[in-house]
Amino acid sequence: MGNTLDNVYKYQSLAYKYFLYLASVVLIVFFFPKGGKFKYEFQKGKPWQYENLYAPIDFSLKKTAEELEEERKSIEDNKTNFYSYDATVPAEIKQSIEAELSQIFGQREIGRSTQNRIRNSALGAIDSIYAFGIFQESPSSDAIFLVKNNEALTLGSNSYTNLSDAKQKTRALLNSTNFQRDIPLASILTRLLEPNVFYDKALTDKALADELSRISLTRGEVSEGTQIIAKGEVVEGDNHKMLFSLKEEYESELWRGDNYFYILLGYTILVALVLMMLFLFIKRYRPEIFKNNNKLTFIFFNILLMVLATTLMVKNQESYVYVVPLCILPLILKNFFDARLGLFVHVLTVLILGFVVPNSFEYIFLQIIAGIVTILTASELYKRANLFISVGQITLIYILGYFAFHIIHEGNLESIEWILFGIFVLNGLLTLFAQPLIYIYEKIFGLISDVSLLELSDTNSKLLKELSNKAPGTFHHSLQVANLAEAAANEIGANAMLVRVGALYHDIGKMNNPAYFTENQTTNINPHDDLPPKESAKIIIDHVIEGIETARKNKLPDRVIDFIRTHHGTTLVFYFFKKQQELEASVNEEDFRYPGPIPFSKETAILMMSDAVEAASKSLKNPTYQLIDGFVEKIVEGQMQANQFVNANITLKEIEIVKKVLKRKLTNIYHLRVEYPE
Known part of the structure; x- marks a missing residue:
């Protein structure tokens, strides 16, 4: 039954790996542009390195x-303003004039014919003045459209x-009339005049949008078979425009047809x-x-995240592709795993992105160099200054790399795009986001970073403080x-x-029964003297189980619990196994054996050796260099056997190096010197 369950788990784990692999492939291909990939690399101002190129299809010159x-x-x-x-304004003004004239005619004795002439003169002046309307503000254009x-x-x-x-024109029309002395008609009209022509922004914008929408994206056609460029010819002018148009046609989603499946x-x-x-x-x-x-899921998740961010940038604003902080990838992987894996994953991710980014050689070169610098400079990220120094060096590499490529391509500094330097600085600022991202990943994937390890190593933490109070010897x-273990690990x-x-x-499991462990016994009373060896052994063995429970209760990471x-x-x-053998001939070893598992990493192996050696060194009465050398060899050899x-x-x-470190450290602890022969 046990073997069956083991096989089920084994194949289940393998099936998940296949699923992760296939899902990653599908998602990355899904993120990619849906067009083809132009098979030639070219740069303006550089010679064409391939054979003569002829148009393989009919295409528009963009x-x-x-x-x-x-x-x-x-x-x-040159837009047209409307x-x-x-x-309604001149109509209302006419009504106001009629009303005022009627009031004046009622107060004065003016003949009917004169009244009609005055009224006709006033209304005629309004019609003349408002023929093209009165503008609220005079237009700045030489010609406009008036919607009437x-x-x-x-x-x-x-x-x-x-x-x-309009007021000056009104006075000029009416001041010369012979009835102006009886009725101040010009004053009445100039007082009532109002603007009635206004700028129509909505209509102007609509007309402008219509004009812009009619802009043609192309300026001619190139027929199939037309020579585009000859070998050795410099890419510039018309041939550069044709190459650019052909590349756009190949990479366009419109030019797919039956080729889409093969792409x-x-x-x-x-x-x-x-x-x-x-x-x-x-x-x-x-x-x-x-x-x-x-851990596999974590690695592939980060690759997918970088591919998604880069492809989205390429689709929306490819000139800003360097904004994506790709160096976060090796930074995080080195922090959680090691430098070699971080660099390898970074290089493979850059190769994948080389399919979709513009100027792929330049992009791949810069990103790989930046990744190498990241691996070489990013260390001890728990020290705040180190990340800033590393990011500064990464940004400098980007700037120097772009500067060098620009000189190679253009041969001068005149057309340098200074905005790209700002993009590289922004890339560096986004790379600083690695710190909070590491914390988020720790919580999501249950991993542990050097930053968390530094926090856990604080001896003033709650759990270690409790250990120092309850079991000071431990x-x-x-x-x-x-x-001892840290020195050995460094070596x-x-x-x-x-x-x-x-x-x-x-x-930490010794906190539950500290008095049963010799390092915590401050008197000559040993509680094990009153217990049978088997029970004493159980108490000693149980400190491992109780330590695991205590660690989980205090939410220590699994990698720490492994120790x-x-x-x-x-x-x-x-010790208690031998005491039990003195009491009975047949002793079950399993009652006196720790449950395991055995160490499964360099770090856990180092701890086992350091723990056993340090504990045993307390039993040395008069330690000498030869004595320390012999008992370290004996303990480690016993563990190996x-x-x-x-x-x-x-x-x-x-293992030999670890033993040498342990001997040297113990010699320093006991202030011993090598005894040289006389």
Whole structure:
């Protein structure tokens, strides 16, 4: 039954890896542009390095962005302005004039014919003045369209009349009449005049939009078979425009037809190959990560995130593609795993993105160099200054790289795009987001970073404070083991911060029964004297189980709990085992053996050696260099004979180095010197 469950779990884990692989391939291909990929790389001002190129298809010669912008600006500068004519204003003014004249005629004796002439003169003046209306503000254009009675009339600048001009025109028309002395008709009209022509922004904008929409994106056709460029010819002028148009046609979503399936197949094969290389690398060189589906998912999630961000930028604003902080990828992977894996994943991700970004060679070169700089400079991220220094160096590499490429392409500094320097600085600022991103990943994926390890190593933390209060001897022992293990880890290139934290917490299970452990016994009374050996052994063994429970209750990371679980491996509680043998001939070893598991990493193996050596060193009466050398060899050799390190990826050479470090550190602790012969 057990074997069946093991097989089910094994195949379930393998099936998930296949699913992760296929899902990643599908998603990346889905993110890619849906058009083809132009197979030639070319740059303006550089010679054409390929054979003579002839048009493989009929295609339109597209206008450049600069040409389109110039045409658009010309239309906007020469746009037609529309003004609306309000016919209600002159009608209302006429009514007001009629009312005032009727009132005046009622007060004075004026003949009927004279009244009619005055009335006709006033209304005629209004019709004349409002023939093209009175403008609220005189237009600045030489010609405009006046919308009157649903008709658009073209007016020249000599037809514009504002309110001041209208009043002068009114006085000129009426001051010469012979009845002006009886009735101040000019004063009445100038007082009642109002503007009735207003700028129609909505109609003007609509007309401008119609004009802009009629801009042609092309300026001619290139027939199939036409020579575009000859080998060795410099890419410039018309041939550059034709090459650009042909590339756009190939990469356009419109030019797909029956070729779309083959384009999709090509992308799928290439992406599948790249991700297969990643899987094979992890399986061969990082087997512990390959076995852990959570860590595999984390790696592929970060790759997908970077591919998605970059492809979205390429589709929407490809000139800003360097805004995407791609160096976050190696930064985070180095923080959680190691530098080699971080760089390998970064390079493969850049190769994938090389299919979709413009100027792919330049992009791949800059991103790989920046990734290498990230790996070389980003260390100890828990120190705040280190991340800023690393990001500054990454930004400098981007700037220098772009500067060099620009000189190569253009041969001068005249057309340098200074905005790109701002983009590189923005890239650096976004790379600083790695710190909060690391914290988020820790919570989502259950991983642990150096920043968290630094927090856990604080001896003033709640759990270590409790340990120092309840079991001061164990706390002091843990500090000594941490110092020994950290020094050994540094010598063989293991994770020193991780092994130090593991050493600080490895014996927290002793808090429950501190008096049963010799380092906490301050008197000559030993509670084990009153217990049978089997019960004493159980109390000693249980500190591992109780330590795991305490760690989980205090939400310690699993990687730290691994040290608690493995620091005794499956060794015997030898002292009480021997005492039990003195009482009975047949003793069950399992009653005196730790439950394990045995160490499965360099760090857990280092802790086992350091813990055993430090604890045993307390029993030395008169330590000498030779005595320390002998008992370190004896303890580590005993652990090796008990097969405690067979699952740990630690070599015999590294074990020898660890032993030398332990001997040296213990010699310093006891202030010993090598005894030289006389």
